[in-house]
Amino acid sequence: MRDRDGLSADELLDALKALANPVRLQIMQWLRDPETEFADYDPIADRDEFGVCASHIQAKSGLAQSTISSYMVTLERAGLVHSTRVGKWTHYRCNDVLLRQVGESVADLGATVRAVAA
Numbered sequence: 001m002r003d004r005d006g007l008s009a010d011e012l013l014d015a016l017k018a019l020a021n022p023v024r025l026q027i028m029q030w031l032r033d034p035e036t037e038f039a040d041y042d043p044i045a046d047r048d049e050f051g052v053c054a055s056h057i058q059a060k061s062g063l064a065q066s067t068i069s070s071y072m073v074t075l076e077r078a079g080l081v082h083s084t085r086v087g088k089w090t091h092y093r094c095n096d097v098l099l100r101q102v103g104e105s106v107a108d109l110g111a112t113v114r115a116v117a118a
Contacts (some may be wrong), residue, residue: 007101009077015095015102018078024071027057028080045086051093053086 019025030037034047041056057059058068072092075081081092 007098007105008033010103011098013103014078015080015098018074018080019102021074022069023061023063024075027061027071028075028094028099030057030060031081031092044089047089047093050084050086050091051082052091053105054090054092057092 011110019028031052034052036040038047038052038056038060039055041059054068055065056070057072058065061068072081072083072090076083076092080093084091084093
């Protein structure tokens, strides 16, 4: 089943599950404004085009590389981020289209609940 924007119930559920982890949610917040959030780190590649290097996400979070790798795989499988290899480095950037669709779907659910309750 898809809503009007083409987001299926499974896609919405996958995105919400990925965002339910506080660290993954924090990473997504950082990736929404990479120039500000990662200003202390010299970019390896253009952040607008390629996103943020996984090593910078790891350094900012203070978590192990393997943990960040696992978190980023989860976010990518949910479609919330895109990854790009630049040399030996993997860079991540937000999938703004999907994030907008998730937000709209959640807002629509809230409107439906309010309408039913009225």
